[in-house]
Amino acid sequence: MRCLVFDLGAGSGRAMLAELAGGRLVLHQVHRFSGYEVHVDDGPAWAIDMIRAGIREGLAKAAATGPIASVAVDSWGVDFALLDDDGALVDTPRTYRHPRGVEGMAALTPYHDRIAEQTGVQILPIATVFHLGQWARDNPDKMQTVRHFLMMADLHTYELSGVVACEKTLSRTSGLLQVDGGDWDRDVIGWCGMPEEIFGRLVGPGTVLGPLRRELVTSETLAGTKVVTAAGHDTACAAFALAPADGEAFACCGSWNLFGADVADGKLPKDTHRLGFGLEGGIGGRALLTKSLPGLFLLRRLREHWNARTGEDVDFPELGAMALAADRTTPAIASSDPLFFDPADLVGAMQEHLPALQGKGIGVLARSLYLGLARDAAACIRQLGALSGTPIHTIRVGGGGTQDEAWMHFLAEESGCRVVAGPVEASVVGSALIQLVALGAIPSFAAAQEMARTGAAGTLVQ
Ligand code: LRH
Numbered sequence: 001m002r003c004l005v006f007d008l009g010a011g012s013g014r015a016m017l018a019e020l021a022g023g024r025l026v027l028h029q030v031h032r033f034s035g036y037e038v039h040v041d042d043g044p045a046w047a048i049d050m051i052r053a054g055i056r057e058g059l060a061k062a063a064a065t066g067p068i069a070s071v072a073v074d075s076w077g078v079d080f081a082l083l084d085d086d087g088a089l090v091d092t093p094r095t096y097r098h099p100r101g102v103e104g105m106a107a108l109t110p111y112h113d114r115i116a117e118q119t120g121v122q123i124l125p126i127a128t129v130f131h132l133g134q135w136a137r138d139n140p141d142k143m144q145t146v147r148h149f150l151m152m153a154d155l156h157t158y159e160l161s162g163v164v165a166c167e168k169t170l171s172r173t174s175g176l177l178q179v180d181g182g183d184w185d186r187d188v189i190g191w192c193g194m195p196e197e198i199f200g201r202l203v204g205p206g207t208v209l210g211p212l213r214r215e216l217v218t219s220e221t222l223a224g225t226k227v228v229t230a231a232g233h234d235t236a237c238a239a240f241a242l243a244p245a246d247g248e249a250f251a252c253c254g255s256w257n258l259f260g261a262d263v264a265d266g267k268l269p270k271d272t273h274r275l276g277f278g279l280e281g282g283i284g285g286r287a288l289l290t291k292s293l294p295g296l297f298l299l300r301r302l303r304e305h306w307n308a309r310t311g312e313d314v315d316f317p318e319l320g321a322m323a324l325a326a327d328r329t330t331p332a333i334a335s336s337d338p339l340f341f342d343p344a345d346l347v348g349a350m351q352e353h354l355p356a357l358q359g360k361g362i363g364v365l366a367r368s369l370y371l372g373l374a375r376d377a378a379a380c381i382r383q384l385g386a387l388s389g390t391p392i393h394t395i396r397v398g399g400g401g402t403q404d405e406a407w408m409h410f411l412a413e414e415s416g417c418r419v420v421a422g423p424v425e426a427s428v429v430g431s432a433l434i435q436l437v438a439l440g441a442i443p444s445f446a447a448a449q450e451m452a453r454t455g456a457a458g459t460l461v462q
Pocket of ligand 1: 009010075076077078096126173233234235256258292
């Protein structure tokens, strides 16, 4: 049986085919697209048409290879789209790095504690609740036409199926869902200044929504394709595939470094908010205690900005090797410094932050970044152990970061944990497994996680 996964990241989107045969799950990449983070007058935004086109092309390429049983979309968290009666965008969705988040967060200061306690969300300027509140203040004229609020993956699931539905793990990243009960939180929606009616039907991960929209069924191979909600949130998909046991943490290392542990009863541990963690949605009633830390996008920026400054062409493997070989006394950056949130010139920002880095080469700069990220990760892992009541001895890593030898080295060294590389494509594996459970091809979520744990899921065939 074959299912199709659209895994949308902030940097790029992929269409991956996952084939279950003989008890093993094998992945093939059919399409990759990028460049959809663009700039509008007031800041960074998403070119939704480019994502749409990437999804259409991925669907066509996948369909050309044979029948597809189901399709699901997952995406990064927090960003949303507002639609009118006809399903058209009311405004261009801005990205979570847009400066309105900082403004929106300040405006809701009196509510921060209650938002964290009622919804489990991390109080960060990227949080949907702050962007949405600011959007409402900035756009009273457009407000009248808003009929639906959808998170990113849900927008594309809607475009594939014609069904407006809000998948719970992804909606949980909005800070608009109650941690107890899991319904939309009317208080928070009110504090944002949004009308309640635009927040639609919530559905759990692994729900079959229906067939593909008729106009998308362009070949026989798509005739029986079902649109499914896997977990809409990429982190929930990845954590499912990484399947951490007691005393283990999962890490999704990509643009962001997300660290977390599974909370079986789904309840919010005391001190979650105080320690800067959030409680996100997991699969099958579980929850994920998580912290989002700046991630490897900083290394991406360093490479871009360094190459632009010097005319050199340093690639990623070189960057990692130079960081590993660089002076061992290199100081670490504090990655939470606002200078590093959306740096237009990362080299300059680092030198301003740590004058000792002035005049240093790219190896030292990269080491300083890796070290800063790894130290923050190590502190986060210790806190995770304290919150979950079991010290962490092993970190199961998924995402692009698993291929970055320097990152895996610094993470192990700074955390003192065993660092195990899980599938690079952890989100894709998670989405495919959840789809296969929804279709009845795998008997249960537990059986699917067992496949992931034993390595039966996730072999990538180019
Ligand atoms: C990672 C992620 C994370 C945060 C961020 C904005 O892709 O989903 O959980 O929410 O994106």
